[in-house]
Amino acid sequence: MAKKKKITPEGKPPEKGRPESTTQLKGPQVRLRQYEALIFITGAVTLSLEVLASRIMTPYFGVSLYIWAGILSITLIFLALGYQLGGRFSRRRGKEALQLSLLAAPLWAGLSIVLAAAVYPVVFPFLATINLIVASFLGGIILLALPLVVLSAMNPLLIALARDLNPEGDAGAGRVFFISTVGSVAGVVITAFLIIPHLTNFRALLWMSLGLGLVVAGMSLAQEIPGSRKKRLLGGCALIVILSLVLLAGQRAYFRMLAGMSEIGKNFEVLAEYTSVFGNIKILEVRPEGEGRKPARAYLQDGIIQNMVTADGVILDHTGFMMRLVEAYTPDAKNSLVLGVAAGMIPRALHRRGGKVTAVEINPNSLTAATEYFEFDPKGIEVHVEDARTFVRRQQSPAYDLVITDLFHGDCTPDYLLTVEFFREVKACLAPGGVVVINTYFDPANETANETILATVGAVFPYLLELRSPSSGGLVSSACMVAANGPLDPQKAVTLADKGPMPAKDHQTLKAARLVTPAMLPPESRVVSDDHNIFSILFASSQLRYRSQFNKLPANLLVN
Template sequence: MQFVKFKVSFLYSYVCITGASVMALELAASRFLAPYYGTSMIVWANIIGLILLSLSLGYWIGGRWADRRPDGKLLMLISLAAGVFTSLLPLWGKLIFPLLSNGILDTSLWIILCSFFAILIVFAPPVFLLAMVSPFAIRLVSASEEQIGKTAGNLYAFSTLGSIIGTFGTAFGTIPFLGTRETIFLWSAALIAISSLGLRKSKWKWSALFLLLPVLLYLIPYDTFKQVEGKPVVWSKDTLYQFVRVTQTADGQTSLIYNEGGGVQSMRRPNDALNKNDYYDDYLMLPFLMEKPEQVLVLGSAGGTIPRLLAKYVKPIYPGLHTTGVEIDPEVIKLDSRFFGLQPEDAKLVNQDARVFLDNTEERYDIVIVDCYSQQIYIPFHLSTVEFFQTIENHLNPSGLLALNVNAVSTDSRLLQSMEKTLHQAFPFSYVVRARGDYNYILLGSLTPLKLDKLKAIEADHPLAGIRDEWPKQLTSLTPEQFANGQLLTDNRAPTEMLTDSMIFSAAGAR
């Protein structure tokens, strides 16, 4: 039997493209899952672990097949199949993800687990097939090349070069500028194209027709995110940090939603109205706990809800109030004035990571509000530690205070108790407020005791009077007994993602 062989120069280009495709698939898998499961360490561990397992099996079986049948045509058919599998991934996701239409917080545990592993398993076949490329390519040149070591090294070098291109090109190019689906279709088309080029002299020369598959699948309407809980999506984009959408109802209520919608990051109600379900409103009490507040820092300003509400309801009483908002996602900052009514005079906005900003500023503040969430409902671990809270303490004026929101299903939540324990370690006076909303608890840290009698500065006919009356009932001082089961979070060990996931799974399992 006569086997098809290729020029080494063609194989260099071929392994470069297949190597790039593997990394593109890995990154695309993370973004594909992120809208529903986030990108916690657990999610990444599952993605990387399954991909490594697929690669290991692919290397092993690919080497055995290459020895039995060192045929270039077979190699091209393998990568062609990988390209076809890859192009089907968005279609499969469209079938699976509607099962999570209620969000990860309101979906039963078995659906979460089954759909999660179903999607992971779908990514395994193309990665398994692509892993077969390297041993196959080396076997194809081993019979005709005297310097097999050099050639094998070159093949691995070009494959690794492709992986670098796939990594940076996907992370900083195709996903933020085109989208996750488009990235998957682009690399599936590249795999089909290079495979068809290798098959052009065989009876499989018609395989180029498979290029129509990603094109046709791309043209199929993908309307999964046209609405969120019945609210029309007026803007959406895959940014460098998350999948972002803006929804708007007929009466003008606007919401900023990251990923699958498990948590609304910002909201603007018609006329910036207050609402008993909005924990943002509780932050408006903070300026009234001190004599003459001037500098407010909002870490994680998102759509600018907190700065906007401060400007409307507090600044008329304290004209000297100045707000600085820090937001890590530049695309989100652009939405503040466009959809959420934030005006230039309301706040100064800074595009930076919250902790990096604190480490590089010498400003001191009367109030620091931490409202940072990554991938729907996760508090970034580096913004939950004793060291972080101590950094904030160093940037507070003597009578200043820190406030942060924690999503928790109950006061027994180990996540909430760990945050309480950590805050109490950094601040001599610490408190918890059962805030508005279903799962919201606001933790307060201060260098001096809080005096709620200062809330009397809010007059009875003021819109904030209702919240003023709620606070004495909702605020309690933290004591060691309240967070006895909590874990002290440090820069060295802060498993906030694990604590959040275990809380969610426990709540879902109880349904």
């Protein structure tokens, strides 16, 4: 039998002397590869946008379990909707319309991203005044809805286009979703390791929309598209590029306008901003109104003021109270460990008292901010850039007379730093007679959570002192625990309250010091372990309440 000649998609036999694959990668297949590259890019944008959205919403709505549930739900809903709409659209349109739609979809996404970047700093503060769970869903819709719908719709559109070249089997569906998913993985990695450490989330959105406009412009110029349609595509690209560049160039003026929208906006000036995977840090100059009120400098992380100190060195935050507890319960500590540095108030104060000080901070930008703006001098202090849990776990001997845990991140202490195993590791670091001072908060509307943390710490340390403000007015308020292997006398705190001038809240909290024993806690109070860590659930409602007390700052301070 005579051998059959191979026929190419153009109906001609392959040219002699040229590889068959080169011939096949002409015309429709070249365009298909271009569209696959576009699907990879838009897959990266999809997941990058989800990561950025969670960080953008943190200063307004927090990072509780409820907020994350909202973000993930919004993402999956609109991805599914996009797949469905893209599938329906592909059944009713010809090849030319599908090709045009594949190029137009990223433009709609880019336009919605740049408009969301312009709108959310104004809208989110208003949403934060309502229920934060509802607000997080609405915020997710503003940031994610249109981009996720149109970008996910591109997958079925490309599958429909690929059907002519892959008429058998899955018509190339598996390949399309593989490319899109790999693009999503790349988007997460690039966002985590390149975008977040070097760009604010606001600017990252604008660069993302700018990039989509430029990519589509390049593909439109490279392809043969009827003149009027190419002009419309390029016009859309130009609009997105111009809007993105205008907002990038005019960010400072826009933020000044946002500050002017608040009655207290003129009282704050942003001196510096640091971005990292551990959150957004802003250093503020605070000029309060009113006679006798002193200017101060504040350390703001993800919309919550963590530290504040006046120009003459008066500490206005919880760290001053923690140092009073040090004075009461371990005034002669020779070797101190501070877990969590932030603005560096506590290690600096301990160093001035004398003795060796070791400070552990996971965020290197915190150390930079503390050094540049809060007179934190690492000389004479042993500083470790490390996770607190891994640091205490690798300590080989009980060396510290004092351990201070000040480990807030976002709305609360990370739950893996609240378990019974963590406190056992802290206890193993203590020298005989050593004391642990723990920064936390208590929610008068959530005693179950309060009792659970007391039960967990009390399961490790036989002596536990609780210090919470009796005058919080029903608000979630900062509080402390003092834990030790030896007896703790609450009268020391009471006596300290009468020693000198201090904020009224500190005075009342010291007066309210009480010892907590297992017998004082309800029988249902449970000890939380790594195996079954429920703190994210227990504290979810408290995190919402805590965040709602801090999201009233001027809008420009909450944009990260």
